[in-house]
Amino acid sequence: MGGVNMPEGGGKRTLDFDLNLVPFIDLLSCCISFLLITAVWTQMAQLDTTQKLDGGPSSGEKPKKVNITIGPSGYELMLPEEKVACTIGRDGNKYDLTKLKKVLESQKNTVAGQLFIGIAAVDELPFELLVDVMDICASLGLKNVSLGQLVAPPQGGPACGGG
Amino acid sequence: MTVKTPGRRAGSGSALRQVKRNMAAKASRSLSASLNLTSMVDFMSVIVIFLLMNFSASGDFTYNQSDIVPPDSAYGAELVRVPVIAISATEIIFEQTRVESSRAVLAETEEYTLPRLVEALKKEQEAFKDIRKDQVFDGKILIQADEGVPYKLIRRVFLAAAKAGYPNISYIVRLKGTGAP
Numbered sequence: 001m002g003g004v005n006m007p008e009g010g011g012k013r014t015l016d017f018d019l020n021l022v023p024f025i026d027l028l029s030c031c032i033s034f035l036l037i038t039a040v041w042t043q044m045a046q047l048d049t050t051q052k053l054d055g056g057p058s059s060g061e062k063p064k065k066v067n068i069t070i071g072p073s074g075y076e077l078m079l080p081e082e083k084v085a086c087t088i089g090r091d092g093n094k095y096d097l098t099k100l101k102k103v104l105e106s107q108k109n110t111v112a113g114q115l116f117i118g119i120a121a122v123d124e125l126p127f128e129l130l131v132d133v134m135d136i137c138a139s140l141g142l143k144n145v146s147l148g149q150l151v152a153p154p155q156g157g158p159a160c161g162g163g
Numbered sequence: 164m165t166v167k168t169p170g171r172r173a174g175s176g177s178a179l180r181q182v183k184r185n186m187a188a189k190a191s192r193s194l195s196a197s198l199n200l201t202s203m204v205d206f207m208s209v210i211v212i213f214l215l216m217n218f219s220a221s222g223d224f225t226y227n228q229s230d231i232v233p234p235d236s237a238y239g240a241e242l243v244r245v246p247v248i249a250i251s252a253t254e255i256i257f258e259q260t261r262v263e264s265s266r267a268v269l270a271e272t273e274e275y276t277l278p279r280l281v282e283a284l285k286k287e288q289e290a291f292k293d294i295r296k297d298q299v300f301d302g303k304i305l306i307q308a309d310e311g312v313p314y315k316l317i318r319r320v321f322l323a324a325a326k327a328g329y330p331n332i333s334y335i336v337r338l339k340g341t342g343a344p
Contacts (some may be wrong), residue, residue, distance in 0.1 A: 015238055016268075020202070021200055025200075025204070025207070026210060028204070028207040028208065031211045031214075035211065035215060035217070035218055036214060038218055038220060039217070040217060040218075040219040041217065041218075042337060043337070043338040044225050044235060044239075044242055044337060044338070045238055045240055045242060045336050045337075046336065047236060047238075048332075049321075049333065049334070051321065051325040051330040051333075057239055114229060121314040123313060123318070124301070124313070124315070125310065126311045126313065126314070127234060127308050127309070127311070127312050127313070127314060128234035129314075130314060131235075131310070131334065132234075133237045134236075134334070135237060135238055135239075135336075138236070138238035138239070138240075139238045141222055147317070149322075
């Protein structure tokens with residue numbers, strides 16, 4: 001048995017009461033068992049894409065789209081106002097996600113209206129490389145992301161400016 | 164020869180006197196130990212708070228398979244319950260049912276459009292429309308793929324899903340900093 005002392009509030013009644021620890025410990029044990037069973041140790045989330053390209057009901061013009069191609073040597077970007085694709089080479093063994101983020105951020109700030117992102121990759125590359133790019137898009141608040149089929153293998157071109 | 168009561172004894176040599184004393188002390192020791200309840204209740208409360216922080220009421224509808232490790236992401240949105248296609252290096256599973264072999268799909272030509280998966284997706288769509296007549300079908304589907312699966316397999320699955328009327332495809336990821344490395 002445990003006693004809990006409460007400060008007296010001026011009345012004559014005593015505020016002390018006994019707390020029966022046996023049911024209290026039983027309750028805590030049940031809580032621990034229940035929470036252990038229902039605990040989620042790995043937090044899952046989702047990255048959204050859409051296979052529709054919708055420029056909006058009022059806009060008659062072609063939607064602004066950045067096409068990102070993931071190749072074995074890095075990223076190749078076809079920007080909306082450009083005619084030649086630019087490249088972001090690999091930084092050693094890693095893909096340069098920092099530079100890709102800079103380029104996409106500058107595009108997001110310069111392009112008026114919604115910016116669409118199309119991502120494609122060489123067939124043999126692992127899925128995680130696409131998720132890295134989708135993650136960058138999600139971090140910039142770009143919601144119109146679609147995955148697609150590679151039309152032509154990356155050709156190589158001038159390095160992207162990065163704004 | 165004197166008669167001695169049976170039991171444990173350490174012998175009669177003078178070198179064993181200390182051992183005899185220790186044995187006698189142990190025999191008289193009580194078997195019950197006192198437990199400090201304040202510390203125990205504190206300890207249990209801390210465990211309850213820790214587990215409450217890990218509690219999730221939304222349930223777990225993703226596949227817990229050792230051969231499907233979702234890629235890491237830092238900006239994923241909260242999961243919404245929609246049908247799940249799981250893709251591992253060996254098989255493609257739709258709602259707990261194996262529909263295709265991954266190796267066979269990879270070996271097939273581009274004309275192969277995963278007919279069993281398309282059929283299963285169309286059945287799911289019909290079931291949704293039959294059961295939830297008051298709701299608009301939004302064509303949402305989740306793909307839970309292993310991080311090492313080649314893009315070719317993912318591409319063929321999402322194209323099949325889009326063909327079956329599911330254009331809004333989300334990919335299950337593991338939030339960075341949680342789970343096993």
